[in-house]
Amino acid sequence: MSNQFALSARKRDLFGKGEVRRMRRLNGEIPAVIYGGKINPQSISLIHKDVMKALENESFYAHIIHLKIDGKDEEVVVKDIQRHPAKATVLHMDFLRINKSTSLTIKIPLHFLNEDICVGVKKQGGIISHTMSELEVRCLPKNLPENIEVDLSNLAVGETLHISDINLPKGVESAALTKGHGYDLPVAVVNKSKGTAATTDSSEGENDNKI
Numbered sequence: 236m237s238n239q240f241a242l243s244a245r246k247r248d249l250f251g252k253g254e255v256r257r258m259r260r261l262n263g264e265i266p267a268v269i270y271g272g273k274i275n276p277q278s279i280s281l282i283h284k285d286v287m288k289a290l291e292n293e294s295f296y297a298h299i300i301h302l303k304i305d306g307k308d309e310e311v312v313v314k315d316i317q318r319h320p321a322k323a324t325v326l327h328m329d330f331l332r333i334n335k336s337t338s339l340t341i342k343i344p345l346h347f348l349n350e351d352i353c354v355g356v357k358k359q360g361g362i363i364s365h366t367m368s369e370l371e372v373r374c375l376p377k378n379l380p381e382n383i384e385v386d387l388s389n390l391a392v393g394e395t396l397h398i399s400d401i402n403l404p405k406g407v408e409s410a411a412l413t414k415g416h417g418y419d420l421p422v423a424v425v426n427k428s429k430g431t432a433a434t435t436d437s438s439e440g441e442n443d444n445k446i
């Protein structure tokens with residue numbers, strides 16, 4: 236993992252809606268909670284502008300983050316982000332502590348490759364539809380990928396690429412597939428475009444008239 240993410244935080248001892256509003260308005264901070272391990276959940280506050288800057292990088296969502304809480308380092312991953320429904324504002328965050336010897340379950344962004352040379356698109360005039368944008372995986376922290384690449388070059392019209400078709404990095408497994416084959420969900424499909432269908436129907440009509 237090439238990117239490094241570090242955020243400064245402070246312990247939060249005051250709670251309630253009034254305190255949260257004061258944090259956001261006067262200090263430019265947002266509340267957050269760290270869970271996991273044998274330690275009790277810890278309430279902290281983060282600097283909002285620093286969080287927004289980090290969120291500009293997609294890798295932040297699936298990366299080990301170094302939190303410096305009142306000078307003490309803590310390694311975590313993002314578990315949940317609560318955003319304002321209308322503004323570009325983060326309202327609350329949840330983090331999960333990591334243990335280097337314990338597997339974690341986390342959602343990783345999918346990067347779709349070779350869509351422009353996909354057989355179903357380039358040769359058959361189809362349209363690619365993504366049914367997933369991220370995949371929940373299980374792995375040790377050292378094996379945590381920033382993203383998962385999905386090659387669509389050989390997908391033809393009418394074909395569906397499933398989770399089991401993805402080549403996952405070493406040491407990484409799909410959380411869904413551990414539940415059984417019935418959870419092998421579709422990831423992408425190449426559909427016939429309406430224009431292609433219309434052209435085909437028109438051609439068939441012309442052939443019928445000639446007959």
